[in-house]
Amino acid sequence: MEIEFAKLHGLGNDFVMIDDRAGELALSPDEVRALCDRHFGIGADGVILVRPPVGEGHAGYMHYVNADGTLAQMCGNGVRCFAKFLVDRGIAPSGPEGGELVADTLAGPRPIAFTVDGEGLLAEATVDMGEPVLDPAAVPVGAAPDATSPEGAPYVGELVLDTPWAPLTFCCVSMGNPHAVCFIDDFDALPDALFPDSLDKRLATLDVDAVGAFVEAHPAFPEKTNVEFAHAGDDAIAMRVFERGCGETLACGTGACATAVAASLTGRAGRTSTVRLRGGDLRIRWDDDGHVRMTGPAAQSFSGTVTIDRAR
Template identity: 65%
Template sequence: MELHFAKLHGTGNDFVFVDDFSRDIELTAAQVRFLCDRHFGIGADGVVLVRPSDDADCIAHMHYINADGSLSQMCGNGVRCFAKYLVDRGYVPSGAKHLTAGTLAGPKPISFEVDENEKLVRATVDMGHPVLDPALVPVASRANAKSAQGVAYVRDVPVDSPWGTFSFTCASMGNPHAVCFVDDWEALPDALFPDAADKRLATLDLDKVGAFYERSPLFPERANIEFAAVGEEGIGMRVFERGCGETLACGTGACAVNVAASLTGRAGRENDLHLRGGTLHIVWNDDDHVLMTGPATEVYQGTVEL
């Protein structure tokens, strides 16, 4: 099969996009893994099939598949790229500034900015309200705290590992997230760093510790694992995504970290989230909705044989 595609990324979180408005493309897990392979395939964190939506309010449906072939409910960076794919190809009327994307996590309203060529350069996605109920995240732990609005959630729950105990605050932004804030890098074990004299977020062996916690029994559907540190210029974070491994950015992860930082009193409700691939601006507004703003970029188009 000859497959036409476009490669897009949002702050380094990259995707293979395929037009499937005809609904005649079904990719196997092996084909998805090939497309996402950075040595033998195109290279991406996931594949997006652009399909018609059954919801009349949505311009199209984002069918998102992780790099390992598993289906995902939502991807924050992916949905911004989804908007760009549609805007740049004329699926959105000229002059429009808003659209609604269909996802497995529900409709996502998006406002966007375009350049002089009517190409989308930046988008703000209404990611909806964070899900904190442990049974819905899901996380196999009782709620041990309440938000200012009285919503029960799992806060700083300690979880053992081969490298000691780490504490996680849990939320879902359409997919499950577990956020670990690190206040003292020197206190972490030497085995998690290539150089024991240089312990910081950038040098943490996230492939090791993230992979361990992703599949912890605490997370019955697995989870995206974030390690974060609050600073004067915002919140630094890295993310190990379920089904992908570490990615340069994660939109839902940035939203979850922002929510967790606010819930635990480490930061306010509006922050810049600094990821390896760039910065996302996140606002948890008074209506309990999380707004994510960031860029979307198309890299190239091509054809691949499957």
């Protein structure tokens, strides 16, 4: 079976986008893994099927599957790429300077405002990511709340997990998918084993793959979790992310939102933050209406056709 696709990315967090508005394509987990394989396939952090909208007046439904073949509720960088796919192909209308649309996701509808470049292609998008979920049972995380937000919502702010390297502390937030955010205030205080080069202790040298994989599958997280490692500086929050079902990625939109919320809750930042990821910056606002709004770019790398062999 031959399929047309486009490869898009948000700050290096990349996706295979497939137009499935006919609703006829059902990819198996093995087929998703093959498409996302960076050696034998197209290579991506996930596959997004563009399907008919669920809500009246909405632009389309984003069916997102992780690189390991598991279904995901939401992807912040993915939904910006989804909007770009729709706008650039005229599926969603745009004015000379941009416009607005609503994307349906498993986590609910996501309103998006966007700007376009001189060729009418989407350049940047601001996504209303909704309100962060703090209730431990809804995140979900198997721990009792130990803190309360300024609005009176109980949450898990300091979950201490024993790891093979050292006890690590996490703030737990959901942005439609679960996140465990570990703030590192003093890198020198961490054990040498967390850094391949023990003489160079900083966020860039942290062994995110090993620690992230351990925390992702920890029993405290019944649906597994995305794992963020962050350092709040004077001008930005630096972050690396181990995505559930993917491994470390260059960027994670929901992770940036969760980290900005966690930084605000724990007094490390205000309600507006620049989150600096390996692939670039996202601007995050936790507005007075309780909604988190994420602004960042989306880009197309290339398009083509791929053959899926279903005879095997």
